[in-house]
Amino acid sequence: MDSGWTEWINVLFRFTHVVAGIMWIGNSLLFTWMELNLVKPEKSRDPDLLGELDMLHGGGVFHLEKRLMHADAIPERLHWFKWQSYTTWITGFVLLVALFYTNGSTLVDATRSTLSPSSAVWLSLAGVIGGWIVYDLIWRSPLKKMSVIGLVVSLVFLCGAAVAYGTVFNGRALYLQIGAMMGTCMSANVFFHIISNQHRFMRSLKAGQPHDLELGKRAKARSLHNHYMTFPVIFLMLSAHFPRLHAAERNVPILIVVILTLMLVKHLMNTRYHFKAWLAAIIGAVIAAALGIGLLLQPSASAAENPDIAAGKALFETQGCAACHMQGSAQIAPSVHGLYGTMQELTDGSRVKVDDDYIRRSILEPQAQIAKGYAAAMPSYAGRLDEAAIARITTYLKSLSPPSR
Ligand code: HEC
DSSP states (O other), X not given: OOOHHHHHHHHHHHHHHHHHHHHHHHHHXXXXXXXXHOBOOTTOOOTTEEEEEEEEETTEEEEEEEEOOOGGGOOSSOOOOOXXXXXXXXXXXXXXXXXXXXXXXXXXXXXXXXXXXXXXXHHHHHHHHHHHHHHHHHHHSGGGGOHHHHHHHHHHHHXXXXXXXXXXXXXXXXXXXXXXXXXXXXXXXXXXXXXXXXXXXXXXHHTTOXXXXXXXXXXXXXXXXXXXXXXHHHHHHHGGGOHHHHTSTTHHHHHHHHHHHHHHHHHHHHGGGTOTTHHHHHHHHHHHHHHHHHHHHSOOHHHHTOHHHHHHHHHHHHTTHHHHSOTTOOSSSOOOTTTTTSEEEBTTSXXXXXXXXXXXXXXXXXXXXXXXXXXXOOOOOTTTSOHHHHHHHHHHHHHTSOTTO
């Protein structure tokens, strides 16, 4: 199913994406940290000095000063920070296209929606671009002066998008979609507001015009938004590793709890200079969120009726099966929904009935019979799962197929 080139794009672009992302977000966190730690010297005669800071690193002290700039004193080597952000977005978009858009069925949850693969691609793209347009309009409107209301409106829009995509997309694609939408807003903030305002600022400075504080303020507001989006976006980009969450029945409310909690945690981290109980508040928020997510992970009434199915489902998720056998997506491994009882074609051309025995062999000796169109990527669970566990998983897989088959 995977031609060679997508694998190479995956390796090269994913690596670059992660490295550029670390550089960008690392810078963003460090700059915010520096802003918060700047101290204005008490007896400074220099009106342009906004604050200073000493940092120990590499066997010396970095003495940092933040100051207003004047046209006659523009540093010769002035560093700008933008390519980390652009590189992250460009490589991320290439990955989205190569891994999901070339095969739109990897986005759709076949058990929830009959949307065609190409419509799914357009729907995803519309969210990535449309999400930015809506967010930007909100913060260009009069709401920009009412930051709390602007924040609430933005979050309502984001949660609405999560609910809407949740009706169509499988869990992994849903989490990535929301991550890509937020990441695009962050990069577009850098491109359309932060860097462009810096250009405008430098031009007006060189033209000898007085400081336009409004430009700086607007750029700073967008940087602050980016700052609050960093934790949720990192989480969502890593979410393929958290199948218990994204593949959960209530993956949408879980997503919302995670985003809100991580934004709150970032906020509390920033209040630590004037809010004494910041650490206790973070621990409290994380515990409350964990309890909430624990409740959301409880099986719904229908699954709870049969404890073996529920136990099998829990094993399927905790043993990592769900990370490859994703709900509604057959990208990495065959979907197990509706699998039981069907005839499976193998790479050697033979066909075999999917019954208890075949599932048992698939788990213990996955390399013995490879499903057609897939790599022999499944690890053996021999020694890791006992017969009782295998039986429970089998019961769960059976429950995913209509009994008539
Ligand atoms: C690293 C990814 C990965 C993990 C983890 C994984 N699988 Fe698989 N699985 C695959 C791939 C790829 C195939 C198809 C190739 C093959 O048949 O071996 C497969 C095939 C299967 C099949 C046969 C499906 C068919 O259509 O013939 C079953 C059943 C199965 N896996 C169950 C499980 C169970 C149960 C677990 C957890 C205990 C699990 N898998 C964990 C990747 C994975």
